[in-house]
Amino acid sequence: MASVCSPLPLSSLLPHPVDFKLRVQGNQTTEPVRNSHVTENSHMTGLSCVLRGRAGEEMGQESAGIVTSTGTNPPIYTTLKGMGLVNTAFKAEDLLKLRNGNLGIGHTRYSTTGISELQNCQPFVVDTLHGKIAVAHNGELVNASALRKKVMRHGVGLSTSSDSELITQLLALTPPMEELDTPDWVARIKNLMTETPTSYSLLVVYKDVIYAVRDPYGNRPLSIGRLVPISKLHSSGAGEADTEGWVVSSESCSFQSIGAKYYREVQPGEIVQISKNGVKSLSVVPRPEGDPPAFCIFEYVYFARPDSIFEGQMVYTVRQRCGQQLAIEAPTDADVVSTVPESATPAALGYAQQSGLPYVEVLCKNRYVGRTFIQPNTRLRQLGVAKKFGALTDNFAGKRVVLIDDSIVRGNTISPIIKLLKEAGATEVHIRVASPPIRFPCYMGINIPTKEELIANRPEFEDIAGYIGATSVRYLSVEGLVSAVQGGIESRGKDERISTKTARIGHCTACLTGKYPVELEW
Numbered sequence: 001m002a003s004v005c006s007p008l009p010l011s012s013l014l015p016h017p018v019d020f021k022l023r024v025q026g027n028q029t030t031e032p033v034r035n036s037h038v039t040e041n042s043h044m045t046g047l048s049c050v051l052r053g054r055a056g057e058e059m060g061q062e063s064a065g066i067v068t069s070t071g072t073n074p075p076i077y078t079t080l081k082g083m084g085l086v087n088t089a090f091k092a093e094d095l096l097k098l099r100n101g102n103l104g105i106g107h108t109r110y111s112t113t114g115i116s117e118l119q120n121c122q123p124f125v126v127d128t129l130h131g132k133i134a135v136a137h138n139g140e141l142v143n144a145s146a147l148r149k150k151v152m153r154h155g156v157g158l159s160t161s162s163d164s165e166l167i168t169q170l171l172a173l174t175p176p177m178e179e180l181d182t183p184d185w186v187a188r189i190k191n192l193m194t195e196t197p198t199s200y201s202l203l204v205v206y207k208d209v210i211y212a213v214r215d216p217y218g219n220r221p222l223s224i225g226r227l228v229p230i231s232k233l234h235s236s237g238a239g240e241a242d243t244e245g246w247v248v249s250s251e252s253c254s255f256q257s258i259g260a261k262y263y264r265e266v267q268p269g270e271i272v273q274i275s276k277n278g279v280k281s282l283s284v285v286p287r288p289e290g291d292p293p294a295f296c297i298f299e300y301v302y303f304a305r306p307d308s309i310f311e312g313q314m315v316y317t318v319r320q321r322c323g324q325q326l327a328i329e330a331p332t333d334a335d336v337v338s339t340v341p342e343s344a345t346p347a348a349l350g351y352a353q354q355s356g357l358p359y360v361e362v363l364c365k366n367r368y369v370g371r372t373f374i375q376p377n378t379r380l381r382q383l384g385v386a387k388k389f390g391a392l393t394d395n396f397a398g399k400r401v402v403l404i405d406d407s408i409v410r411g412n413t414i415s416p417i418i419k420l421l422k423e424a425g426a427t428e429v430h431i432r433v434a435s436p437p438i439r440f441p442c443y444m445g446i447n448i449p450t451k452e453e454l455i456a457n458r459p460e461f462e463d464i465a466g467y468i469g470a471t472s473v474r475y476l477s478v479e480g481l482v483s484a485v486q487g488g489i490e491s492r493g494k495d496e497r498i499s500t501k502t503a504r505i506g507h508c509t510a511c512l513t514g515k516y517p518v519e520l521e522w
Contacts, residue, residue: 063121064089064108067134068101071208074131076100081121103210105203107136120162123203128172130183131207135171137164138250139200139220139445143521147196163200170195171204186282189213189271193285197518198294199444201250201266210274212248216287217294217517218268219444219508221310223252224279225260233259246279248272253305262309268293292506294517298446300485301435302343302406311505313488316346321484322434322476323350323404330474331355332430335399338362340406340417341389347434348404355402362401362421364390389417397425400471407435409448411455415468428471436478437461440514448511478512 065081078098082089086108098104107122123136141147141163148158151169158165175191178184185206199219204211214222227245232238238261247260255262266272269285287293296303299310306316323346337357339348342365352359366388401421408414408431418429437456442448451457460467476484489505510516 064106065121065123065136066090066098066104066106067123067125067205068098068104069132069134069205069207070100071102073207075103075207077125077132077134079123079125083121103205103208105134105136105205105210120160120164122162122164124162124165124168126168126172128183129174129180133168133171134205135164135168136203137167137200138202138222139163139198139215140443141166141196141200142198142443142516142518143196146521150195167192167196167200167202185209185211186271190283190285193269197287199296203248208275210248211282212266212272212274214266214268214270216269216285217291217508219294219296219517221250221295221299221304221308222248222266223250223255223309224248224263224266224272225252225255226263227258227260230259233261246274248274251304251308253308265311268295291517292504294506294508296444296446297481297485297507297509298407298442298511301481303446306343306346311489317488318485319343319346319406319434320350320353321487322481323347323352324354325350325480325484326404326432326434326474326476327351327354329477329480330432332402332432332472332474333400334402334428334430336360336362336396337402337404338396339404340414341365344404344406344434347406351402351404351432351434357402360392360395362392362396362403362426363417364392366390389420391420391424393424396421398427400428400430401426402430402432404432404434406433407438408433408455409438410453411460411464411468414470418469422469429469431465431468431470431473433473433475435481436475436512438511440511442511443516443520444508444510446511478509481512482507482509 063081063083064086065079067080068078069075078101080090080094080097082094105123123134125132125134144163144166147166147170151158151166151173154173156169156172158169170192171185171188173188173191175184175187178187183206185204189202189204189211193216196215198215198217200213200215201220201222202211202213204213212222212224214220225247226238226243227247228238228242229244232242233256245260246263247255247258248266249255252262267284269287271282271285273280273282295311300315300318301322304310304315306314306319308315326347327350332355334357337348337352337355337359338361339345341361341363349359351357403417403421405414414431418431421429438448438454439451439456440448441450441454448454455461455464455467465471465473485507486505506517508517
């Protein structure tokens, strides 16, 4: 999701239409503001913002939406929504409709709750007692059913099945301590956090302010970046004085493509205000005493792009450590190490380094096919696999191959790949998986909906090597994964603005262990 708020009209910043980039930097009639702001997320972006759909659409292939606001009193909102990838959902002439906005939020979606229809496309805009707000959300509420009933008891109708609309309506409710004539958005956001502990990161637009929010458990990621002059984008000398705006994103990998540098993460439970006056941390809502953070470990395993930064470390480096640990736990007599491109490549390189085996490429990926894991049904996932890979026969014919995969969720992808390699001349194909078996559904934003779909829970798992046609199959242990992830995390207690309670290290491994960070309510 994405949000925009800034001092230049959109019309002055719309680029060549092929880029589908939207940069908002405020009114030309006002004095230039050094700390104009931008937020850009694989699912969302914000103030004085740049929204580059192509940078963020990898995590959402079903629909895309943008809402802009003039930031005036009262603000005028413009909404664009469409099904499919960003470059099919929006045309150049559509983006021109946004040219009068100074703030905005955007979102790309794949559904975990709610059906794949335009009515569930974010962001959502609603009227409140104090005017309109726009909200974009990444995650899934663990107590959505109970909350829907509570909102409806207040006489509020819901027009979609999306958790995101539910969040928007909860923010519209007046909290107990708010004075009638003065909106207290920090109190409203805190009230939301008391109603639902996880899982969400949010962008909220109200008048000329954007709020960036992360739930107290920090389950879903959210990062802040600084817009800097292009000449200083790759320079270590770009200081605070060079800041042209601020961006917020669920993945920091989107920053570079919009001319921004990574600054810091929004901390678990933190409420950050972004306005023409800069970025300000307003509050940090603590977790219940004794509860550690619960950042989704699957972000490291598969979901995030390898050049993203979480918890002070690059995803690529973590995956490489996973591969090294896998080589220690599951060594193999083989001739070459390779990967199922592309998310497993760092793990394969780590495995090769630790084992001493040469790394070669055995598969050629068709880059015009989207990610199979987040396709909305099994048939589409299987068709994606069939079109996705070609064999680089000269690199492995007559050899024993160790093939590293990042995860095996449903088993739809790996079996045809093994068959392809064997038919192309591999004498053995040993599968090594750089994560533990996924045994439990995720109720916090990752599309693992039922136990029955997971291959680790099916009878075939007893002889999974025979079932998928591999010579052998071994997985990384849960302890090995946690060690690889947490081994490189820098201490977050150095940030004096964040309490030591918030700065603790912890990860959600529910899909692997069945131990959810909070009680699930249905």
